[in-house]
Each structure stands twice: as C-alpha cells, then as structure tokens.
Amino acid sequence: MVGWARNRPYLENMRRFTDARGQAWDVTPGRASWGALFGLFVPVSSGPEDTREVLQAPVAADTMEELALRLDQMPEDELRALLEKAGPALS
Numbered sequence: 001m002v003g004w005a006r007n008r009p010y011l012e013n014m015r016r017f018t019d020a021r022g023q024a025w026d027v028t029p030g031r032a033s034w035g036a037l038f039g040l041f042v043p044v045s046s047g048p049e050d051t052r053e054v055l056q057a058p059v060a061a062d063t064m065e066e067l068a069l070r071l072d073q074m075p076e077d078e079l080r081a082l083l084e085k086a087g088p089a090l091s
Contacts, residue, residue: 013068016044017076019083023052027079029067030056032090037067041083055086 014028024044031037039059043052059082061067074082 013072015072015079017079019080025083027071027083029064029071030089031064031067037061037064038089039067039071039079039082039086040089041086054089055083056089057082057086 014026016024016026018024026042026044027039028042029037030040037059038056041055041057043054059067059070061070071079
C-alpha cells in the first residue's frame with residue numbers, strides 16, 4: 001500500500017458486480033477535488049474489443065468511509081441502477 005493510502009481502508013474497497021447485459025464492473029469510492037463523493041465504475045475488460053470507459057455517479061454520503069460502506073452494502077439491483085445513471089468520469 002502506498003503511503004498516502006495508509007490508515008484509509010476505504011481506498012482499498014472495490015466490489016465486483018455484473019450489469020444487466022452481463023458485463024462485469026468494479027465499483028469503488030471516489031472523491032472529486034471539490035469534495036463531491038462518487039461511485040466509480042470500472043469495466044472489467046473481457047478482451048481487446050472492450051472499449052468501455054470509467055464512469056461515475058454521485059452517491060449521497062458525508063465521508064469516504066460512509067461512501068465505502070454504502071457501496072459495499074448496496075444491493076446489486078441498486079448498483080445496476082446507479083450504473084445506468086453514471087456518466088463519464090472526469091479526470
């Protein structure tokens with residue numbers, strides 16, 4: 001683990017689920033520079049033809065720890081609904 005991530009276990013949280021089309025995704029907590037909290041959706045590549053991009057969707061939470069817990073406990077149907085609302089992740 002890199003130094004800046006030490007004592008921040010929420011940075012290690014990643015959860016895998018499958019969308020309605022059978023595509024596997026990893027979702028992890030993310031924070032924008034202005035403080036907004038997001039679920040970051042990363043497609044699990046199934047081959048070189050997979051060109052999906054990283055997506056993000058806002059999630060109501062007060063802290064990164066709360067965000068990580070919400071994503072971890074969210075039922076898969078809610079994760080799929082959140083993914084459907086997600087847009088391109090800003091860099």
